[in-house]
Amino acid sequence: MSTASTRTRTELSDGWQLRLRTPGKGTPAGFDDRPVAAVVPGTVHTDLLRDGRIDDPVVGLREHDQHWIGRSTWSYATTVAWQPDGAERVELVCEGLDTVAEVRLNGELLGATRNMHRTHRFDVTDRLREGDNDLEVVFLPVHDEVDRVRDEVGLLPATEAVHYPYVRKMACNFGWDWGPVFVTAGIWRPIALESWSTARLASVRPLATLVDTTGHLELAVDVARTGGEADLRVRVTVDGRTAEAPVDAEHGVVALDVDDVRPWWPIGFGEQARYDVSVELLAGDEVVDRAERRVGFRTVEVVEEPDAVGTGWQLTVNGQRIPVRGFNWIPDTPFPSEVDAARYARRIDQAIAANANLLRVWGGGIYESPDFYEHCDATGVLVWQDFLFACAAYPETDAFRAEVEAEAREAVAERSTHPSLVLWNGNNECTWGWHDWGWQEVLGDRPWGSTYYYETLPAIVAELDPTRPYLPGSPTSGDLAVHPNDDAQGVSHIWNVWNDEDYLHYRDREPAFVAEFGFCGPATHATMRHGVPDGELTLDNEAVVHHLRAENGVHKLRRGLAEHFPEVASGDDWLWLAQLNQARALTVGVDHLRALERCSGAVVWQLNDCWPVVSWAAVDSDERLKPLWYALRDAFAPRRVVVQPDTDGLALVAINDQPEDWQAGVVVRRVRFDGTVLAESKVELAAPATGVGRARLADELAVAHDERREVLLVDADGHGRTSWYWTRDTELAYPPAAWDTEVEVVDDGLRLRITANSFVRDLAVFPDRLTLDGRPLPADAVASDLLLTLLPGETRELTIRGAKAEHADAVVRRPVLRAVNDLPELTGEAAERNGHE
Template sequence: MLQATPLTDGWILRHEGAELPAAVPGCVHTDLLAADVIPDPFLGLNEREVAWVGRRDWTYETDLDARSAHEQTDLVFEGLDTVAEILLDGQLLGRVRNMHRSYRFDVTGLSGRLSVRFASAYAEAEAVRGKLGERPAAYAEPYQYLRKMACSFGWDWGPTLVTAGIWRPVRLEHWSTARIARVRPLVTVEQGAGVVELAVDVERTRVEAPLTVEASAGGVRARAEIDGTGGVVRLRVPDVRLWWPRGYGEQPLYDVELRLLHGEDALDVWRRRIGFRSVELDRGADADGTGFTLVVNGERLFARGVNWIPDDVFPSRVTRERYRRRLEQAADAGVDLVRVWGGGIYESGDFYDACDELGLLVWQDFPFACAAYPEEQPLRGEVEAEARENVVRLMPHPSLVLWNGNNENLWGFRDWGWEQRLAGDSWGEGYYLGVLPRVVAELDPTRPYTAGSPWSGSWHRHPNDPAHGTHHSWEVWNREDYAEYRGEVPRFVAEFGWQAPPAYATLRRALPGEELAPDSPGMLHHQKADDGNGKLRRGLERHFAGAVEGDFDRWHYLTQVNQARAVAAGIEHWRSHWPVCAGTVVWQLNDCWPVTSWAAIDGDGREKPLYHELRRLYADRLLTLGVRELAIVNQGTEEWAGVVRLRRMSVEGALLGEASVDLSAGRRAVARVGVPKEMAPVGPKEFLVADADGVRAVHFPVPDREVPYPRPEFDVALVPGGVSVTARTLVRDLLLQADRLDPDARADRGLVTLLPGEEVTIGVSGWKTPDAAAARSALYCMEPSR
C-alpha cells in the first residue's frame, strides 16, 4: 500500500547568509514574522516597511531521506509559491513557475539536503513582460505575467505583500507496482438513481502487472480492469437522496472509495465525499433579453450570493476551522452561493468540504482578473495544466455548480482601452473562449461554464449589458447615489457593493495609538480604493450633509449605515423582479486584512452592520416598500398568505393612517400589491411602515438630511444574554457596536428601527463585564440634523 510521509519538520529559511526556522506549509512573510525580523504588516503603516521581502530570493532547506523498501518514492509538493527550482544535494530535480499547481519528483533511493530556491515573483514577472511585451491591467503591478494569486500584488482592498514559499503541504510517497495518479468522478442522477463514473489513471513501475480497481458508494460495489494506464468503473446507486442548496432541502453526502488492486493486494486508495444532484444554467433568450438562471435538481433559483476573496493575504494561515467559521457566517446570513473570485486562488479542499456540508453553492472563477493576460509560452502551457488539475481536483464537490473563465477581462477589453493598446497582441480571449471551455467540456461535462463575469454571451452585445447574462454594477458606487440601483433590472448581478470601514475594535488593533479620523495616516493607508474616502464622503453628503464634520465616531457609524442601505436598495429591488433577475452576488463577504472595504465581515472576522442586513435581505421572506407599491418576495417552500398591516406615521410618533392589505405570494414567487393612495407619506415628516408575519419594511420618501428627526429617547436595560432597548420616540437605525464594549463581544443583530413604545432585545456574547451605562454609550442611531 502507498505510504505517505509528511515533510513538516526541520525546515529552515535562508537568505543572504541568514538562517531562520521555517514553518511548512507557510511563506516567507510568516516565517519572518515568527522570528521578529519584520513588523506585522497589517498594523499601522508597516506594509511599506516590508515591501522589500517580495523583491528578494529565498531558499527553504531540510534533510531528505527517500530510501525505502518500496520500488518508487516521489517528492510531492501540493503548492509552491511561485517560481522555484528544487535541488537535492545541489542536483536539479526540477523548476516550477505556477502557484496553482502541484508537483511530483522521483527521488527513489536518494537522500541529502533538499533545497527549494524561490526567485522573486517580481523578477519572473518582469522577465516575462520583457519577453512578451506590455499588457494593460487595472493596476500597475505585474501580476498578469505569472500564475500567482493576483491580489498578492495588492488590490483596491488589499495590501501589496508579494509572497513566496511552500504554501501547501509537502510529503514523500512510497509505492510499489502502481499508484493512482488521477481519479475523475462524473456524478449524475438518472431516474432517481445516482450514477458515479470513475475514470482512473495509474502510474506503474511494472508494466506487466495485472491491475483492478474496486469502487464502492452507497452500499454498491463494482470492479473494472485497468487496461495499460487507465480504466473506468461505474456505480449505480438506487434511490439516492438528492443534495440541495441550503434552504431548498438537505445535503446528504456519500462516501466514495476506490482501491487499486494487484490481485487482492491493495496498492493505493482514493476516498472522497460526493453528493447527487443535477445542475444546469438556463441562458435562454426571452422578452427581457438573455437569462442567467441556475437550476439545481430542476428547481430554478434566485441566487443569494457573496463574493469571496482569499481570507488572508497569507493563505497558508487559513485553517480548516477558519474556513468553516467564515462560511458558517455566510450561511447564517442567508447566503446560498459563494463566488470564488478570479484574483485569488483555487481554495483548499477544506473550503469546498464546508460548502458541501453547509449547502453553499460555489461559483468558481479561474484565476484571471482585471488584466490582459499573454497567451504565449510559458504561460499558455501553465494555464492548461493548472486548469486540468484543478477541474479534476474539485469535481467531487456537489457544492461546485459553475466554472467561470475570468473576472472583468472581457469587459476590460471592450471598455477600458485595452483593444487599442494591445494592437492585436494576445490578451486572454483564447483562454476564456478556447482553452478553458475545452478543458471543462472534456473533463467535467456535468457542470456549466461561462466565459467571464460580466459576460453577455456574445461579442455582438456589450460584455456588461444588463439585459444579457451577468452584470457588474459599479457605476453606482463610483459616481452615483445608491438609489440608482433601482433604475434597471439586470438578469444576474454578479458584483455590486458599497464601502464602509471595519469595526471600531478592528481599527484600534490595526492602528495602535493613532487618533482616528477619516483622513488620519493609518486610515488613509488602510483605504486602498481609488478616491475611496471621496466616494464615502460624497455618499454621506447625499444623505447626511454636514452631519459628521470632525466627529469620527459619527462618521464611522454613518458610513456603515450607508453601506447597509446601499446594498439593501439593490437587493430589495432586484429580488422583487424575480424571475427576470435571477441572482445577486454582493461584493464582498470577507477581507484579507483590516481595511476600509466593501466587505460584510472585516479582516478580524467581525460582522459589520451590512452582515446583519444581509440576514434580512436574504431571508426567504422579504417585503420591499415604496410609495405606490409593496413587493412580497417569497423564496420559501410554502405559499405566503396573510395580511400586511400598513401604517402611515409621523416622525413625532403619531399614527396618521392605517390599512390592511391581503398578501398572497406562491412558493418561490413574487407578488405585488398597490399601496392605497391615502397611505402615501406627505412631506419629509412622514414615513410608511409595513408589517406581516414578523417581517417589516420601512420607507422614508426623502433623504435623512431632510427628515426632521426628533432627538431619540430610549431606555436601556441589561437582560440575560444581552441588552434591552425600549423606544420612547422614533429610533431609526439603532446599532449596538458591541466591540466597543469588549473586543471579544458580538451582537446578534445590526440596524433596527423602533417605533415609539417598541422594544428590542439585542443578544450580546463575549462581554465579560456587562454594564448598562456602557451599553448605552455603545448605542448609535439617527439624530436630528446638525
C-alpha cells in the first residue's frame, strides 16, 4: 500500500476561453465568434455580456433576440498545468455543468452529463500528462435533449414552458409567469482537480438532534477507496468530545452526545448556537482525509392534530410551536452563478427586516449554494427546501430516474448539516396538477412523477436525513387520493384570489397552513425604467407588457385595480396605484391568515425577482424594496393588533407570535377624516404565547355613521397602527392631501418631518425617484417607513438613507412624496363630481 496522504484540491478557475462551436437557429448574421475570456464559474450569457457581444438582455424586448444562445453549441477550454504529486487517484470534479455537456481531456472523452443539479467526477489519474493538459467542456443545445426525451416518453403536461420537464435543468430558465426565457449553458459551479490516496470522504452527514438539554450527533460517512482492503476508521470531535468507529467497505457511523448543549433556535425564539464538528478518516494511525462542518442541535417535527375544521398542520422546533411568516424564494438572477455570498446575505437580511422567519426554496429553481444555507443558519431563518419538480408531469424512465436519485442523494447529503433546513418537499403543484388541471386525460396510463414523490424521495430522506419532516408536495393533504389543496388539512396554496377574485376574498379561506399566495405589482420605478427605458410605464406600453409574464396578467391587473381605484392617466400614477394595490392585497391576506387560530403559517409568493418585471415580489431584481415589502414588514410583525370581520360586526384580534403571553394595551378610535373623534375605547386584549386573542368591538366603534368619511384606527402601544375602512377607495370621500415638511441633513441621508394638515392615507417616499449625476440612487437608498396614515395635526419623522443635501427640495414633491389621496381622482371633490353625494 502506498503512503497515505490527505486530499488536495486545485481550483480550475483561470484561463478559460469560451467560443461558439456551432451556431444555433437565430444566431445574428456576422456574430463575432472569436474566443471570449470566460469567467468560471459562469454562463455563456454573462461572458458574452461582459465582452460586449450582446446587450443587457433584460432591457426592452431584447430577450427575443437572444434565444439562439440556448440553441447553439459552446466550448469552454483551458490549459491545466500538472505535476504528479504521488497521489494514487486524481479526479476532475465538476460541481455544476449546465446542462448537456461532454468533458474532454487532451482530446479524449471523459464522459457526458445531462443534469445541472449534481456533481460529476471523472478519474483522470492515467489521463493527465506532466506539464500542460488541454481541458474542454462542450455544451450541446439542451433543446436537442428535450426533443429526444419527449420523443421517447410523449408529450407531458406542464403549466409553464413546455420544455423543462424532460431535462434536469433549472425549470425557470425556460420562462415562468414572472421570469424571462434565458436558456443558459456553462460551468456554473466550481470545477477542480482533487488528488488523494487510499480513501476519501465522499459524503459527510452530521445529523444533530436535541433531547432535553442533551445534543445527539449521529455522523454518517460514505467513503471512496482507491482499492485494497485498508482498515479505515472515522473519528469525530465536537465540543471537546471525540468518538470513532470503523468503516466497512463504503460506510461508517459515529454517534456521540453533548451534555448541556446550547440549542439552535429559529429567529425570535433564542440564539443560533452552533458547534464545530471535525471529521477525520484514518487508515491505521494516519489521517487520509478531513472535513469540517458546523451543526446546530435542534429537533424538528410537524404536528397534525384534529381541530374544529379538519386537521391542523403545525411546525415545531425543539417542541416549541413556531408560527411561520415567510416568503417563497426563486433564483435571484436568471444566471445564478452571479449570486455571491454578499448578495445572498443582503436578500436574506431583507426578509429578516420584513419580520419573516422562513424562506421556501421553490422547486422550479436550484438547490442554492452553501452560502445561502449558511446565512440562514447564522441568522435563524428557517428553510423549507423543495426538490426540483414544479408544475409538470415528469418522465419515469430508467435513465431519468437514475439522474433524479443521484441528484436527490447529493442534495440531501450536502444540506443535512444545516440546522436552518427544517423541511423537505417533494414537488411544487405537480400533485395538484394531476388532480385538477386535466393531466390525467393527457397522460392516460403513463407515469407522471408520482413514484418520485411517494416512493423515491421519501426513501432517500428516510435513509440520509431522518431528522427532518418530508412532504410529498405543496399543496398537499398527505395522501394522493385526497385533493391536495383542501383547506381542512395539510398545506394549501391560495391562487383563486389573484386569478379570479377581489383580494377581499382572502377572508373566505380557513386553511391550516398556506405555502403560496400572492398578488402582482410592478417593480420600483427605477427598476422598471431599467427594463423599460422608453414610453409610459403603463399597460399600454408593449415593453411593459413584455415585462409582465402572469397568464392573462393585463386583464387581472386591471380588474384588481378597478375593484378599488379609479382609472388614472399618467404612468407615474398607474405605477403607484398598482404597487399600492399589491401591498393592500397582501396585507388583507396576511392579517386574515394570522388572525385565524388554526392557521400556523403564511408564506407569501414571493420575496425576490430575477429581472425588471411586474410580479409578486416584495424586493425587485435591482434589489430595491417595493411598497409591498413595507406592508409585509408591518403585517408580519411578531406582535400585531388588527381588525377583522366578525359574525355580525367587527372583532379586534391580537396576534402574538412570541413565546411569552401578551397583554396588549390598545386604543381604538372611530374618526372622521377631518380628525373628529366619534368614539374611543381603551382595550386590554390577552393573547397567549404563539396564539391569538380576540374580542368583539362595541357597535359604537364597529358601525360607521358615514362610511365614506370615517376610519377606524387601532394603536397598540409600541406595536404600530392599523386601520379599518368600511368601503373601498373609489367610494371614500378623501380630502385632498395636505402637509407641511421640514428636511434636515443627517449623517446617512436626510431626515424628513411631515405634519399632516389633512387626513393622509398611505404616505410614501420613493428614493428611487431621486437622481445623482443623472442616475437613480442605488438600491441601498431606502426610506425608513412607507404607507403611513396620519390624522390632521399628526407628525411623523422619516429618514431617507442615501439621499443628499441636493435632494432636499425634490424629496418633498411628487413623484418622490406621495399619498393615495394626493390623486385628484380620489378626493372628495372628485367623488361629488362623479355623483356619489
